[in-house]
Amino acid sequence: MLPILGKSLLARMIERLKMISHEAEVIIATSETPDDDIIINEAINIGIPYYRGSLNNLLNRHYQAAKLHHADVVLKIPSDCPLIDPRIVDHVLDYFFANRNNFDFVSNLHPATYPDGNDVEIMTMECLTKAWEQASRELELEHTTPYIWENPQLFKIGNVTWPAGLDYSMSHRFTIDYAEDYYFIERVFRELYADNNQFSCDDILNLLTQKPEIYNINAQYAGVNWYRHHVDELKTITAAQTKQAPTKNLQEL
DSSP states (O other): OOEETTEEHHHHHHHHHTTOSSOOOOOEEEESSGGGHHHHHHHHHHTOOEEEEOSSOHHHHHHHHHHHTTOSEEEEOOTTOTTOOHHHHHHHHHHHHHTTTTOSEEESBTTBOSOBTOOOEEEEHHHHHHHHHHOOSHHHHHSSSHHHHTOTTTSOEEEOOOGGGOOOTTTOBOSOSBHHHHHHHHHHHHHHTTTOTTOOHHHHHHHHHHOHHHHTTSGGGTTBOGGGGTTTTOSSOOGGGOBOOOSOOSOBO
């Protein structure tokens, strides 16, 4: 469990999610494999409820966790987003609830315009249940929501984009998969946290403009995402929305 200023990455992410203004219960949904015992120990340590399910069927894992906690609306945030901005989460939630009768599913990912690592997906429990009942492809089970956003004829889908038409999705990477990502995230926290523990995505972007050497720490991975493995299988994703990882890297976490 990698540390950031004396706490785990997971604890820092939960800390930021607790800053959202909407009333919500945070649940950690992890797998039943022994390797993830460390996640359960950390969940207990920071006082967050958890659910354990299938390693590869995240759709079932998320459905069962939501059902167990009697959710009527499900907000899905990937566990690799320790820099997620609670203001962005609130913005997408505001849009969802303002248009509750118009959409089953709202995200900021289709198309994506926010820096990678600010991934927000919101759906009704009915929407998640329908996906759980009908999805069958491996990628649909592994990534939870593709069955929804790949089938706009079955679901009412909304999307929130970055203001003023800007797009940072392929140029800025705030998520964590590689060692360089960790060094980047740790540096951002060191630079911003002491003066403002609720620093925003805009604060990070301003920091990267002022200190481009921080941006360069993991810039080689900007645009690298899971889509690259499934471009030929996805109807609503193009090759322009992903890229292959560089052949030389420090290590994958």
